């Protein structure tokens with residue numbers, strides 16, 4: 001037995017390293033051709049050199065956006081609704097951790113259910129939907145091909161949102177599959193999967209019928225994500241076959257891949273499109289982006305079991321995930337070089353484009369979250385942080401400061417181009433930015449510091465368990481303050497969104513070139 | 516990269532490989548281990564209680580996986596010997612948990628075997644520990660003017676008792692308590708126990 005396990009472990013590592021070596025060889029010897037011009041696919045026919053900072057500056061005068069506009073608008077509107085509701089549940093759950101006797105009268109209001117509602121609403125209601133909206137906006141543009149079957153995503157959006165609402169109701173009433181990240185009952189998951197098909201088919205069809213030869217890097221991430229997530233979602237939700245510890249490994253294989261192979265490609269792909277697009281110059285080193293993408297696929301897909309370090313799972317799987325977690329430095333640095341250098345050389349654009357401010361900040365947080373995650377997976381560090389609030393800080397660095405903030409920027413950039421008018425209250429955009437950045441900073445530092453202290457207290461057998469609970473309280477209170485600021489930012493975001501929707505066409509800054 | 520199909524196939528292949536490594540291989544390995552003879556399946560009442568535990572989301576504050584003394588003093592805290600894969604064969608959905616806002620519960624039935632204590636604690640944790648942040652679950656109980664035959668009355672200090680009448684456990688509370696009391700993996704770990712032994716062999720670092 002130990003022999004086979006050692007073999008498996010070795011096999012996995014060798015396969016990953018070989019694949020990486022093959023990739024480097026392929027790039028070096030131009031097996032994978034990428035011409036210099038490929039990176040400029042993002043600019044459309046008119047080429048580089050035209051910053052896209054003014055809301056009504058349209059790259060697209062070919063009618064492509066007009067077709068994606070409807071599904072994109074519906075998805076964004078629904079996503080913002082769930083963002084606000086989901087964050088309110090987040091604040092509720094947070095308050096309950098230091099006011100345990102607040103609202104104890106009924107089961108739906110207990111911490112366990114509010115927290116679960118929060119997670120599912122922000123992941124499935126907000127992030128997934130706003131990410132899909134971004135894909136639907138960006139893919140037709142980089143393929144210079146109108147979205148195929150544009151009616152399907154509308155049907156998908158209806159099913160998706162009704163199911164998210166039903167899933168929330170199920171969780172509130174205690175009907176749950178009972179695993180973290182997989183709480184929505186599998187009966188409802190079937191509907192989510194169906195809606196997913198309605199989203200994915202049109203985009204794959206658009207890719208296959210595209211009118212440009214090259215698939216721009218954003219497209220790799222999006223097309224990859226569209227393969228990965230459905231597979232993950234279906235395997236993890238298969239009812240009745242998973243049990244005990246096997247179920248736990250499946251659970252974390254799924255949960256970490258939701259981050260790594262779904263939310264991360266959405267966020268990274270979106271940033272890869274908007275950063276060069278807004279600045280008007282191609283990314284710093286297009287060839288390096290290959291390393292970022294395939295490295296992500298190879299390493300990220302195997303990190304999930306770092307959530308079970310020290311647990312009742314075979315040693316070799318844990319080691320495998322720890323090693324791959326550390327290997328993540330490679331793709332992360334590749335993305336960082338590309339995105340941050342491009343922004344750093346063009347800081348003027350941060351002054352001119354508010355959306356870029358969100359997106360560049362979010363991209364930077366991707367680097368931080370990943371570095372933090374690689375270190376957090378080391379056995380020695382994980383022993384301290386594993387069962388503490390430190391993990392929640394890390395989760396929000398990734399899901400919030402990175403993906404959510406990139407998506408805020410994405411919505412602020414898309415909406416004026418979709419409707420042909422500027423946001424009515426640019427001041428609110430600035431307020432939104434500072435509220436979420438400062439709120440998040442409070443959130444993150446409170447939980448990271450508190451979490452380490454909590455972990456150290458629990459590791460010291462001479463200190464009673466009570467100490468770890470009592471010392472956390474001020475940090476949990478600080479988190480409630482930070483989280484409330486973030487939520488206030490989301491409310492301003494929603495107001496501004498309603499504002500631009502309702503503005504009379506007469507108030508448009510400039511007429512839109514429709515055709 | 517200019518073609519959709521190779522991209523899609525390779526992306527899928529990589530994830531399929533990861534699934535083999537993280538899901539299928541450990542699954543096969545775990546399934547080969549025998550069930551400890553002392554571990555009993557949940558009774559009907561314990562299973563109902565477990566459903567309460569799952570539905571109320573106790574897992575978001577409580578792990579069920581004591582670590583080994585090589586790594587952490589879980590045993591000294593009374594949380595039990597290091598958990599092994601075979602301890603969970605009857606668990607579906609698993610409740611291993613990743614958070615210890617509260618203590619590990621895999622052996623709470625052995626540590627706190629009193630039904631009365633558990634009921635008081637569920638009704639109002641702060642009746643026992645003023646510093647606790649665990650939620651109170653008063654909706655699992657009802658207040659009656661007087662206990663009827665067959666009722667389980669909850670023992671409460673005066674400050675937490677209702678003005679009039681008595682607090683009586685509903686069926687849900689009794690089920691949940693039955694599940695908590697069943698949490699007992701104090702039997703010796705099987706000889707071929709499977710768990711992460713990564714800390715036994717290392718001195719520090721990873």
Ligand code: HEM
Pocket residue numbers: 083086087090091093094115118119122123126127389391392395396399400404479480482483484486487575614
């Ligand atoms: C909208 C963007 C947000 C996203 C994507 C997000 C995501 C998440 C995720 C993924 C988790 C699970 C963490 C884990 O189990 O490791 C979580 C938990 C949590 N989040 Fe958020 N969150 C967001 C905003 C907020 C806000 C505004 C608050 C307000 C305080 C908040 C409070 C919480 C709380 C209290 C938990 C539970 C922590 C625990 O179990 O101790 N979140 N969130």
